[in-house]
Amino acid sequence: MKKILLWGGLGLLLLFLTIGLIRSQKGQVSVGEIAPDFELISFAGESYQLSEYRGSVVVLNFWASWCDTCKPEAKDLEAAYQYYRSRGDVIFLGVDYVDTEPEALGYLEEFGVTYPNGPDLRTEISQAYRVGGVPETFIIDQDGLIAHVQIGPFRSLEDILLRIDPLLD
Amino acid sequence: MVTEIKKTSWVAALSILLVVCLIPAAVYAQGSGPSDDEVNAVAKQLYCPVCENIPLDACGTTACEQWRGVIRDRLAEGWSEDQIKEYFVAQYGDRVLAEPPREGFNWVVYIVPMVIFVGGGVLFITGIKRWRDSGQDRTLRRGGKKVPEPDKLSDDDIKRVEEELLKRSKG
Numbered sequence: 001m002k003k004i005l006l007w008g009g010l011g012l013l014l015l016f017l018t019i020g021l022i023r024s025q026k027g028q029v030s031v032g033e034i035a036p037d038f039e040l041i042s043f044a045g046e047s048y049q050l051s052e053y054r055g056s057v058v059v060l061n062f063w064a065s066w067c068d069t070c071k072p073e074a075k076d077l078e079a080a081y082q083y084y085r086s087r088g089d090v091i092f093l094g095v096d097y098v099d100t101e102p103e104a105l106g107y108l109e110e111f112g113v114t115y116p117n118g119p120d121l122r123t124e125i126s127q128a129y130r131v132g133g134v135p136e137t138f139i140i141d142q143d144g145l146i147a148h149v150q151i152g153p154f155r156s157l158e159d160i161l162l163r164i165d166p167l168l169d
Numbered sequence: 170m171v172t173e174i175k176k177t178s179w180v181a182a183l184s185i186l187l188v189v190c191l192i193p194a195a196v197y198a199q200g201s202g203p204s205d206d207e208v209n210a211v212a213k214q215l216y217c218p219v220c221e222n223i224p225l226d227a228c229g230t231t232a233c234e235q236w237r238g239v240i241r242d243r244l245a246e247g248w249s250e251d252q253i254k255e256y257f258v259a260q261y262g263d264r265v266l267a268e269p270p271r272e273g274f275n276w277v278v279y280i281v282p283m284v285i286f287v288g289g290g291v292l293f294i295t296g297i298k299r300w301r302d303s304g305q306d307r308t309l310r311r312g313g314k315k316v317p318e319p320d321k322l323s324d325d326d327i328k329r330v331e332e333e334l335l336k337r338s339k340g
Contacts, residue, residue, distance in 0.1 A: 002291075006288060006292075010287060011286075013285075014283060016277060016281070019215055024237070064232070065235075066230070066231040066232040067233060097218050098218040098232065098260075098261050099232075099235075100235045100238070100239050102237065103235050119260065121257070121259065121260060122259065122261065122262040122263075123218065123261055123262045123264075124262070127262075134221075
């Protein structure tokens, strides 16, 4: 009986360690996977549910005000948003990753970002997408599948358009 | 002499006035906001959410400075330590806590080390006992003097011995 308990406990411990190790090694959600659904509450208090945007392309950008490498792409993302805005089938959502609100709002104002942005409360969205750092951008197609994963910043506006245009009719 | 006393009185009056003026200033400076120690007392109970395993009070990144600023603001607004910790958990998740809350899957963190400790202790004691027993056994075998287990007398045998002893004592 003692032996069974001992080996059982040891096995359970190994199982937990293995699950933890696999999770940490998994990396971001990859191209072709179903984009995890989430609800983003914007700084303005509006709710955005990803599943409601089936049929549209969604550009999901993770950023933070303390992230220096996020800054160069902020204006390009806004320019891309303005470029597609009249079409209505390209949605831009910004997720503010582990940040403080006053600094985040200052950042959005500094770079003139007008598309919806909100905090990643309890880091639930970034955990669902297994974000390893910021900036990271996920482009989700009309079927809710991940079409492109951008680790690090986009180099230019053209770089962003190049990833979105092929998904549109 | 009178002039000297007047002079001393003036100096004393001026000194008192100076002290009276400085006291409110000092009180004002102290009450203008939470001290670094007060901020760090809360910060050390929280962990940086982006740089793992670094307490917030010892972290030098811009993000951590911002978070310490949040703690300072909340303390100035009269929030308690627990309220601030709850706010951080709501914003950044349980991982910011130095001690994960004792609920759900988090119990593993508390139970597993205890199980390992107790299990290890049991294994150690059992091992020592076995080692001692086998050591004794080896010594007996080496000397060729293995002590046989004493045979138990049956009730009949005991009765017979008692009868024999009685006979002899009479004879």
